[in-house]
Amino acid sequence: MQHGFFTIISRSEFEDKLRGFTPLEAETVDLAGCAERVLAQDMIAPHDWPLLNRSCMDGFAVNARDAFGSSETNPGYLECVASLPIDKLPDIVLNPGECARIATGGVLPEGADSVVMVEHTQAMEQQVVGGTIEIRKSAAPFDNVMQRGEDAREGAVALNAGTLLRPQEIGLAAALGFESLAVRRRARVGILSTGDELIEVGEIPRPGQVRDVNTHTVAALVEQADGLPTRYGIVKDDMVSLSHALKRAIEENDLVLLSGGSSIGVRDLTVQAIEAMDDSEIMAHGVAISPGKPTILGRVGQKPVLGLPGQVTSALVVVHVLVLPLIRHLHGDPGAFSPNRRCLRKAELARNVASKPGREDYVRIRLEEREGQPPLAHPVLGKSGLLRTIVQAHGLAAIPAESEGLYANDLIDVWIV
Amino acid sequence: MQHGFFTIISRSEFEDKLRGFTPLEAETVDLAGCAERVLAQDMIAPHDWPLLNRSCMDGFAVNARDAFGSSETNPGYLECVASLPIDKLPDIVLNPGECARIATGGVLPEGADSVVMVEHTQAMEQQVVGGTIEIRKSAAPFDNVMQRGEDAREGAVALNAGTLLRPQEIGLAAALGFESLAVRRRARVGILSTGDELIEVGEIPRPGQVRDVNTHTVAALVEQADGLPTRYGIVKDDMVSLSHALKRAIEENDLVLLSGGSSIGVRDLTVQAIEAMDDSEIMAHGVAISPGKPTILGRVGQKPVLGLPGQVTSALVVVHVLVLPLIRHLHGDPGAFSPNRRCLRKAELARNVASKPGREDYVRIRLEEREGQPPLAHPVLGKSGLLRTIVQAHGLAAIPAESEGLYANDLIDVWIV
Numbered sequence: 108m109q110h111g112f113f114t115i116i117s118r119s120e121f122e123d124k125l126r127g128f129t130p131l132e133a134e135t136v137d138l139a140g141c142a143e144r145v146l147a148q149d150m151i152a153p154h155d156w157p158l159l160n161r162s163c164m165d166g167f168a169v170n171a172r173d174a175f176g177s178s179e180t181n182p183g184y185l186e187c188v189a190s191l192p193i194d195k196l197p198d199i200v201l202n203p204g205e206c207a208r209i210a211t212g213g214v215l216p217e218g219a220d221s222v223v224m225v226e227h228t229q230a231m232e233q234q235v236v237g238g239t240i241e242i243r244k245s246a247a248p249f250d251n252v253m254q255r256g257e258d259a260r261e262g263a264v265a266l267n268a269g270t271l272l273r274p275q276e277i278g279l280a281a282a283l284g285f286e287s288l289a290v291r292r293r294a295r296v297g298i299l300s301t302g303d304e305l306i307e308v309g310e311i312p313r314p315g316q317v318r319d320v321n322t323h324t325v326a327a328l329v330e331q332a333d334g335l336p337t338r339y340g341i342v343k344d345d346m347v348s349l350s351h352a353l354k355r356a357i358e359e360n361d362l363v364l365l366s367g368g369s370s371i372g373v374r375d376l377t378v379q380a381i382e383a384m385d386d387s388e389i390m391a392h393g394v395a396i397s398p399g400k401p402t403i404l405g406r407v408g409q410k411p412v413l414g415l416p417g418q419v420t421s422a423l424v425v426v427h428v429l430v431l432p433l434i435r436h437l438h439g440d441p442g443a444f445s446p447n448r449r450c451l452r453k454a455e456l457a458r459n460v461a462s463k464p465g466r467e468d469y470v471r472i473r474l475e476e477r478e479g480q481p482p483l484a485h486p487v488l489g490k491s492g493l494l495r496t497i498v499q500a501h502g503l504a505a506i507p508a509e510s511e512g513l514y515a516n517d518l519i520d521v522w523i524v
Numbered sequence: 525m526q527h528g529f530f531t532i533i534s535r536s537e538f539e540d541k542l543r544g545f546t547p548l549e550a551e552t553v554d555l556a557g558c559a560e561r562v563l564a565q566d567m568i569a570p571h572d573w574p575l576l577n578r579s580c581m582d583g584f585a586v587n588a589r590d591a592f593g594s595s596e597t598n599p600g601y602l603e604c605v606a607s608l609p610i611d612k613l614p615d616i617v618l619n620p621g622e623c624a625r626i627a628t629g630g631v632l633p634e635g636a637d638s639v640v641m642v643e644h645t646q647a648m649e650q651q652v653v654g655g656t657i658e659i660r661k662s663a664a665p666f667d668n669v670m671q672r673g674e675d676a677r678e679g680a681v682a683l684n685a686g687t688l689l690r691p692q693e694i695g696l697a698a699a700l701g702f703e704s705l706a707v708r709r710r711a712r713v714g715i716l717s718t719g720d721e722l723i724e725v726g727e728i729p730r731p732g733q734v735r736d737v738n739t740h741t742v743a744a745l746v747e748q749a750d751g752l753p754t755r756y757g758i759v760k761d762d763m764v765s766l767s768h769a770l771k772r773a774i775e776e777n778d779l780v781l782l783s784g785g786s787s788i789g790v791r792d793l794t795v796q797a798i799e800a801m802d803d804s805e806i807m808a809h810g811v812a813i814s815p816g817k818p819t820i821l822g823r824v825g826q827k828p829v830l831g832l833p834g835q836v837t838s839a840l841v842v843v844h845v846l847v848l849p850l851i852r853h854l855h856g857d858p859g860a861f862s863p864n865r866r867c868l869r870k871a872e873l874a875r876n877v878a879s880k881p882g883r884e885d886y887v888r889i890r891l892e893e894r895e896g897q898p899p900l901a902h903p904v905l906g907k908s909g910l911l912r913t914i915v916q917a918h919g920l921a922a923i924p925a926e927s928e929g930l931y932a933n934d935l936i937d938v939w940i941v
Contacts, residue, residue, distance in 0.1 A: 138725065138740055139740070139743065142743075142748075143744075156911075157734075159731050159732075163907040163908065163909040163910075192732070193719075193720065193732060194720050194732045195730075195731070196732055211835070212721055212734065212909070252907075253907050253910050257912060258911045266915075273744070274744035274745045274748070274840065275741065275911060275914040276915055277740050277741055278737045278738070278741035278840075279737075280740075281725045282734070282735050284725055284728070285725070286726050302610075303611050304610045304611040308555065308703050310701075314575055314612070315609070315610065315630070315631045316611055317574075317629065317699070318698055318701060319698065320696075322698075323555055323694050323698040324691045324692065324698070325691070326559075327690070327695075328691045330560075331559075338556065418628070419692075423695075447869075451869070476864070489674075490668070490669075491580065492628070492629070493670055494675045495674060495675045497695075498683075498693055498696055524690070
């Protein structure tokens with residue numbers, strides 16, 4: 108009836124151990140599959156971008172000196188010598204006193220260094236080209252002009268290795284002609300559930316039996332970090348079955364999550380099954396977060412194996428706090444463990460929440476929206492084996508390990524989950 | 525050289541028009557594919573959950589009356605009559621003065637209504653079952669017990685239609701035995717780029733030509749809202765080509781995004797091509813946001829068609845502000861247009877930013893992290909045709925239409941994009 112002996116370590120100590128795992132190798136992926144992936148090599152610009160000075164407005168290409176000082180009350184007048192095609196290099200040279208009609212994206216002709224927006228001009232004759240244009244606004248060099256090399260310089264790093272590729276970075280890669288990129292591989296995550304009381308979702312529970320909630324919850328969480336979950340289903344909680352299933356899952360994945368094992372016996376079994384593998388080690392057994400204390404971190408070869416608490420709320424907190432950052436780390440994201448990766452909302456706590464010092468507490472929070480004020484944050488209390496508490500909650504509030512709690516009306520950060 | 529005549533409408537007027545489109549129909553999807561989808565029908569619990577009163581701790585099942593008032597200094601003593609199996613209905617009845625060893629998840633026997641954690645007990649003899657247990661903590665009814673029906677009641681709605689299925693809702697569906705769910709279909713989004721200056725990513729640009737950045741940027745954005753993008757590539761900007769491509773894209777998708785068309789001529793062509801379709805209508809032409817003003821909203825049959833600005837930054841802002849909410853709305857998310865769907869960070873503005881009243885301005889923001897203070901928000905200025913400004917930015921700050929700007933040291937919300 109004794110707890111197995113283990114030393115509880117802090118969240119940051121646990122994270123340090125997770126950081127020790129090596130990010131996954133690179134693979135070459137078509138641009139269409141690169142969004143939200145992490146660049147594995149510096150992306151070097153093969154040429155300047157823009158290639159040449161281009162207009163970013165519809166208007167008239169001018170030499171800024173010719174339009175300098177022009178205004179509504181004191182307009183300038185320039186002769187329009189051409190209408191420039193958008194997709195060709197202009198074959199004209201702009202002389203003093205001349206301008207040329209130019210569309211957004213058009214290349215500036217020699218002699219032009221600025222664009223006056225069409226809204227600030229007036230054609231004096233029916234015929235624009237060959238006619239006179241009234242310029243009603245002063246121009247400075249490079250007004251409304253995207254300059255050659257402003258986005259990228261030939262031979263220079265346009266995006267560093269380790270950059271998380273958002274839509275805008277995908278755009279820059281497209282602009283520079285990359286049809287594919289070297290990005291880090293996505294983590295294959297094997298999910299096993301243990302516990303003799305577990306049955307498959309499609310089965311009818313007898314009293315005492317519960318359906319395998321954690322496999323499905325944890326798999327959905329893994330997808331939030333773009334991991335690739337494989338559901339191995341329920342493993343009988345004996346050493347032979349667990350060792351066999353664990354061995355296979357480790358072979359087929361980059362990370363294994365052993366969900367379930369909330370009872371002391373199963374926890375011990377998880378530890379024994381990890382220790383029985385070749386080249387394995389228990390790296391941590393217990394972390395000072397609540398819920399989530401009995402989390403186990405093991406290593407088999409170079410692959411992490413985590414034993415998650417069996418209570419679904421505890422498992423959810425552990426996955427959010429520790430496992431999704433680990434997956435992002437395996438994906439090569441240098442900010443994987445940064446709280447900046449969290450989506451937080453400021454909210455006003457509705458009532459006091461006590462917390463035991465010495466552990467980081469994650470309180471489920473329901474937000475009540477209010478007009479013109481931060482939302483009210485109601486703690487959702489209830490047993491961590493219940494789903495209701497996390498279904499009713501909009502997020503989690505972390506109470507630091509050194510704190511004895513939070514007070515009503517405190518403005519807190521709610522981590523939307 | 526005149527702009528086509530159109531009336532600019534506000535963002536909220538534009539959103540009202542988007543809200544008028546009908547969410548997509550339901551489809552039945554395996555539980556493994558339901559995460560981040562929206563429930564199309566109420567999910568009715570087929571039975572109570574938990575099925576019976578269950579322990580959420582390792583410890584001893586007791587009748588709370590027998591343990592009431594027990595403490596470290598004044599412990600109670602109960603006879604342990606059984607060790608309950610986790611996966612079976614207990615076949616014993618607890619009499620006064622008795623307790624039974626129970627594991628997390630175990631079903632409480634008749635006569636028990638509370639669980640005392642193992643940490644607050646001491647077995648007095650070597651043999652637990654048959655021996656005496658010292659109870660060192662008072663118990664109240666349902667302490668450490670998940671009660672029958674606490675998560676869901678037979679025949680009652682466990683999750684409402686319109687619920688966005690997070691990992692925890694997937695867990696509840698699993699607990700209740702749903703192997704599949706009726707969820708709204710994901711939107712198929714056709715993406716077309718227009719502009720004769722455009723070339724494919726794999727081609728080498730001649731002066732004046734640019735690679736098709738928007739297709740790839742917009743497709744990556746669409747995936748952020750779980751839309752299913754189809755890239756139709758570059759369409760020549762003449763009426764025949766555009767009409768032909770638009771017709772096909774409308775047939776094959778639920779939403780069509782016509783990207784490009786930044787120049788006035790192409791905008792007019794987009795309008796004409798939409799109007800030329802059967803049962804079509806231009807619903808809006810211009811929205812009071814910057815960048816993004818020349819956005820076009822059309823309808824062909826019951827399907828929305830949007831003409832996005834050609835400048836990549838403008839297109840990105842319009843997609844974030846208007847298109848991703850539309851996609852979420854088509855997915856059935858009742859909070860699709862709520863700013864609560866945004867991931868915001870509080871930051872301190874580094875310098876004044878002016879804004880024209882009458883339009884909502886979206887300023888690109890680069891965040892500088894600081895220890896123990898909100899990050900400093902640096903506006904990233906630059907032409908909206910450049911990628912650099914959005915690649916350097918961490919997010920957007922919205923300046924309300926009625927405001928003339930923001931001031932240095934203002935605490936602002938930065939929308940992480």
